[in-house]
Amino acid sequence: MRQHVNPLSKNFFEIDPIPPLSQVFENPKLPLHLDVGCASGDFLFELSLKNKNWNYIGIEIREKLVLNANLKMQSRENKNLYFSFGNANNIFDHSDNKLIIDFINSISFNFPDPWFKKKHHKRRVIQPKLINLLSNSMKKGSLIFIKTDVRELFDHMELTISESIKFKKLTNQDVQPYQSFNPNKIQTNREKYVILKQLKIYESIYKKI
Ligand SMILES: C[S@@+](CC[C@H](N)C(=O)[O-])C[C@H]1O[C@@H](n2cnc3c(N)ncnc32)[C@H](O)[C@@H]1O
Incomplete structure (x- = not known):
């Protein structure tokens, strides 16, 4: 399975309603x-x-990761968990999905794909359009x-979020x-790897004011 998919590909224009x-x-x-970007869903x-x-x-x-996670759901008793396939940058363009944002208490972006090359920065998941939508x-x-x-990705995410006056960094x-x-304090799979390799972790929390 390819590790990275291009979120700007037309394969992801269609959106599954949640x-x-x-x-x-x-409840x-x-x-x-x-x-x-929950990957296999192990963390969740x-x-x-x-x-x-x-x-x-x-x-x-x-999609394959979501299909596998949903299969795993059938044999589990998690009544408080749901997996949705799609690009987080346009999943909320669907009017039904947009309604869900009103109910969200928190969102995590754990170890998003870095897309190192400058020409690929637009593929990064935290983009001004998404932050604007969340802030509104x-x-x-x-x-x-x-x-x-x-x-470098951390700086990019911080800059993008802090451009919204509606989010304050804690x-x-x-x-x-x-x-x-x-x-x-459950660790994601990437977090476990990063800790094992003794790499530095950068993290922030922003609050909607
Ligand atoms: C580096 S992995 C980290 C996975 C997990 N959060 C962790 O910490 O172990 C990034 C994940 O985000 C997913 N992803 C990347 N861009 C996305 C997007 N626009 N919408 C939803 N998921 C995305 C990737 O497919 C991948 O599973």
């Missing part, structure tokens, strides 16, 4: 977390079992978590109460 939350989750009233499978007081949606652009629709107090081992003193979406 069903209403009442059809997806046992749709729980706080909602969205993990963008573990998190959703350990933290049943939240609902989780994983968005992933590699996410509720006050909701959070964006970003994490990467690539310094300081080190502020962050503690905001870990609730991941209280057990």
